[in-house]
């Protein structure tokens with residue numbers, strides 16, 4: 001059997017490969033795969049290509065070529081077992097002569113599920129890893145909920161305000177945080193705002209470099225609310241094109257149907273509060289800037305609880321310093337989707 005440190009190093013390579021394709025694979029998951037030769041050498045790494053293209057296992061097998069024979073595949077998600085636009089990855093692994101499979105998350109999607117069990121039945125040694133792969137989290141949650149995974153984003157002062165008393169909110173965070181925000185936008189299927197923000201800020205909702213160049217991948221631009229958007233006040237959205245929906249639920253249902261699995265809600269307070277009230281938020285991304293206003297507009301605008309005991313408790317996922325600002329990523333998940341599975345033996 002391939003020794004565990006080698007398997008974990010291969011898993012890290014697979015996760016790193018999947019990082020590169022986040023935002024390009026929906027409705028498919030951004031999976032990463034790595035192949036170890038029979039001697040335990042890392043000989044191929046791959047990640048899911050855009051819809052219709054090869055899956056991660058096929059990319060990694062192609063990179064490994066003949067060196068895959070007798071080797072080990074390490075995959076972030078259970079290999080698919082159905083014929084969609086591409087052939088089943090379970091068959092590709094078996095056909096390439098892979099002897100051992102390690103995978104992190106189960107694929108519970110009805111048509112794709114069953115790859116690991118089928119491979120076991122064909123005589124392959126199959127192990128599940130007790131690891132949570134961060135790049136798969138939004139997709140797994142979206143599949144469990146039947147709607148896109150929703151991250152609420154806000155930029156606030158140290159004392160919790162997202163706009164000054166006069167309504168100005170550009171820019172609370174520094175250049176580094178803004179660059180981070182734009183890179184993050186390119187990894188999402190859609191950016192959603194309320195009509196209030198559309199009318200107040202005339203945003204373009206594009207993903208750009210610090211020099212203002214458009215990044216290669218652009219998310220869909222979505223506005224929620226019933227007010228019609230005056231083309232003069234919202235000229236950027238009208239120039240670039242956008243979709244408008246009457247409610248958060250209607251927006252998520254339409255986006256899901258069209259293949260979106262991971263979306264970002266970029267304010268303002270009215271819309272963020274609605275997503276929380278309606279139980280439609282999965283994660284929070286809070287940029288905190290070292291600024292004090294003393295008074296201003298809050299991150300939320302209606303009470304979610306009357307006492308501390310009823311307050312919504314979030315769970316920290318990560319904390320980064322970005323320039324002079326802090327990026328705090330939190331989850332609202334009620335059930336942590338960790339694998340109750342074995343560690344590599």
Ligand SMILES: NC(=O)c1ccc[n+]([C@@H]2O[C@H](COP(=O)([O-])OP(=O)(O)OC[C@H]3O[C@@H](n4cnc5c(N)ncnc54)[C@H](OP(=O)(O)O)[C@@H]3O)[C@@H](O)[C@H]2O)c1
Nearest residue numbers: 154155162194195196197225226227267268269270271274
């Ligand atoms: N610092 C930050 O991170 C940040 C980010 C974004 C915005 N902002 C600031 O926030 C301010 C705007 O915030 P805001 O609260 O006034 O506006 P908003 O949240 O952008 O939009 C509120 C509108 O969204 C629609 N909406 C919200 N919940 C809904 C629901 N459940 N169903 C249907 N429609 C719903 C309604 O539109 P209709 O009335 O049209 O039906 C509502 O009036 C601006 O000053 C902006 O600069 C700050």
